[in-house]
Amino acid sequence: MVLPMRQLLDMVSSDTALPAAADVVVIGGGIAGVSAAYALAKRGVSVVLVEKGQVGAEQSSRNWGWCRQQGRDKGEIPLARHAIGMWANMKSEIGVDVGWENTGVLFVSNDLAQIASWQRWADYARGHQVHSRVLDTTGVAALMPGSTAKWTGGLHTPSDGKAEPSRAAPAIAAAARRLGAHVLQNCAARGLDIQGGRVAGLVTEKGTIRTSSVLLAGGAWSTLFCRRHGIRLPQLSVRASVLRTTPIPQLAAANVATPGFCMRRTEDGGYVVAMSGTGTFPVTPDTLRYMFDFWATWKARKAKLKLRPGLDFLAPFGGNANWGMDAETPFERVRMLDPTPDDKLLTRGLVSFKETFPAAAGARIGRTWGGLIDATPDAVPVIDAVATLPGFFMATGFSGHGFGLGPAAGHLAADLVTGATPIVDPTPFRYQRMIDGSRLAPDSGL
Ligand SMILES: Cc1cc2nc3c(=O)[nH]c(=O)nc-3n(C[C@H](O)[C@H](O)[C@H](O)COP(=O)(O)OP(=O)(O)OC[C@H]3O[C@@H](n4cnc5c(N)ncnc54)[C@H](O)[C@@H]3O)c2cc1C
Numbered sequence: 207m208v209l210p211m212r213q214l215l216d217m218v219s220s221d222t223a224l225p226a227a228a229d230v231v232v233i234g235g236g237i238a239g240v241s242a243a244y245a246l247a248k249r250g251v252s253v254v255l256v257e258k259g260q261v262g263a264e265q266s267s268r269n270w271g272w273c274r275q276q277g278r279d280k281g282e283i284p285l286a287r288h289a290i291g292m293w294a295n296m297k298s299e300i301g302v303d304v305g306w307e308n309t310g311v312l313f314v315s316n317d318l319a320q321i322a323s324w325q326r327w328a329d330y331a332r333g334h335q336v337h338s339r340v341l342d343t344t345g346v347a348a349l350m351p352g353s354t355a356k357w358t359g360g361l362h363t364p365s366d367g368k369a370e371p372s373r374a375a376p377a378i379a380a381a382a383r384r385l386g387a388h389v390l391q392n393c394a395a396r397g398l399d400i401q402g403g404r405v406a407g408l409v410t411e412k413g414t415i416r417t418s419s420v421l422l423a424g425g426a427w428s429t430l431f432c433r434r435h436g437i438r439l440p441q442l443s444v445r446a447s448v449l450r451t452t453p454i455p456q457l458a459a460a461n462v463a464t465p466g467f468c469m470r471r472t473e474d475g476g477y478v479v480a481m482s483g484t485g486t487f488p489v490t491p492d493t494l495r496y497m498f499d500f501w502a503t504w505k506a507r508k509a510k511l512k513l514r515p516g517l518d519f520l521a522p523f524g525g526n527a528n529w530g531m532d533a534e535t536p537f538e539r540v541r542m543l544d545p546t547p548d549d550k551l552l553t554r555g556l557v558s559f560k561e562t563f564p565a566a567a568g569a570r571i572g573r574t575w576g577g578l579i580d581a582t583p584d585a586v587p588v589i590d591a592v593a594t595l596p597g598f599f600m601a602t603g604f605s606g607h608g609f610g611l612g613p614a615a616g617h618l619a620a621d622l623v624t625g626a627t628p629i630v631d632p633t634p635f636r637y638q639r640m641i642d643g644s645r646l647a648p649d650s651g652l
Contacts, residue, residue, distance in 0.1 A: 247387040310364045311367075
């Protein structure tokens with residue numbers, strides 16, 4: 207079964223027979239899951255990846271394609287830096303071009319307080335060998351030659367870049383298969399088989415795989431999967447909208463974020479355009495469940511979030527988590543989250559884009575799509591073992607920036623599952639902070 211796509215996405219071949227056993231089973235074929243499966247297979251670990259729909263079909267093909275260290279939470283900078291190195295090396299690593307280009311990332315603003323905070327961030331990042339520069343009006347103009355708008359300043363990270371979301375996750379999954387990983391699509395994980403207080407297997411709709419280690423990389427679904435097993439994971443989803451223009455002349459090479467829109471050049475000469483930090487926040491039972499966890503985040507972000515009033519009990523992952531393992535689960539009922547894009551918001555973004563770049567006047571909308579971003583209260587992912595359930599690991603909650611982090615996040619998850627020395631200090635990603643009363647809020651460093 208292949209579902210129609212609003213966004214572009216390559217297909218990857220599936221294995222059909224469910225292996226009876228594996229060292230590790232990965233749930234979810236997004237960028238985090240496929241990268242973990244690749245890293246595990248490369249170490250000779252036997253690994254099965256199960257994906258309820260199609261590899262890459264949720265967030266990992268719906269994002270803007272930015273790979274950035276710029277503006278990351280301070281704890282994430284080393285992982286983001288590692289990820290950029292992996293993107294740059296991806297073609298020689300897996301033998302496929304996933305569209306990596308070292309274009310740089312540029313934020314622009316007229317807000318002096320914001321520009322000052324960028325300077326503080328750049329000073330901090332330099333200590334981690336990330337060389338970002340705060341630019342003045344002239345410096346910004348040089349990087350946006352087609353723009354008629356004047357900006358007071360900007361933050362620029364030349365080492366950042368972009369990759370092609372339609373290709374990356376499928377290409378990495380295919381590379382994992384070549385190394386011996388099994389990849390099963392249209393195969394939902396229903397739940398864990400727990401024996402003697404630890405993971406003994408994974409129950410899927412196609413049968414049970416015996417394993418001592420399960421890595422959950424389920425994107426927006428992770429909280430529901432965890433709740434089935436009494437594991438608390440505060441995670442909410444925000445609907446974001448994206449458009450892709452028809453080909454137009456190049457306006458700026460870098461990925462640019464202005465207060466009115468964000469843009470990334472596509473390989474066919476169009477632009478992916480969206481509005482940064484904006485989205486619709488559906489009110490679901492999870493909103494009530496995690497209200498206090500997200501209170502500080504809500505206060506910090508509410509200016510850019512549209513609340514969808516009324517309780518959205520139809521949201522597939524907001525409801526009960528008491529299903530049996532021998533019948534259809536919510537994961538099988540919704541093979542692919544495909545929210546309708548917010549056309550009004552996109553029109554605003556496109557108008558602002560064309561006002562800034564007169565040469566874009568002829569751009570037409572080629573495609574539009576929506577995506578559900580899975581967020582944690584501090585906008586930092588969880589990449590960790592769950593201490594109360596030996597054998598259960600997570601790499602989830604990427605909060606709108608997991609595409610860029612993906613290859614390194616998968617590598618780190620593989621390190622933790624196999625007990626190898628982690629590529630970076632995993633402390634910022636610990637699960638325990640979600641449940642031990644830590645004050646969770648987005649990093650105010652920017
Ligand atoms: C509009 C938008 C713009 C974005 N822009 C950027 C950007 O420019 N740069 C950036 O770095 N990030 C960006 N992001 C965020 C980025 O796309 C995500 O953080 C990243 O793709 C998350 O990857 P993932 O593997 O964790 O989750 P996903 O890609 O969502 O994959 C999770 C997978 O798990 C599967 N699954 C879930 N439950 C089960 C189950 N029980 N059994 C089997 N399979 C299951 C799902 O079907 C899904 O395919 C953006 C996101 C959106 C929506």
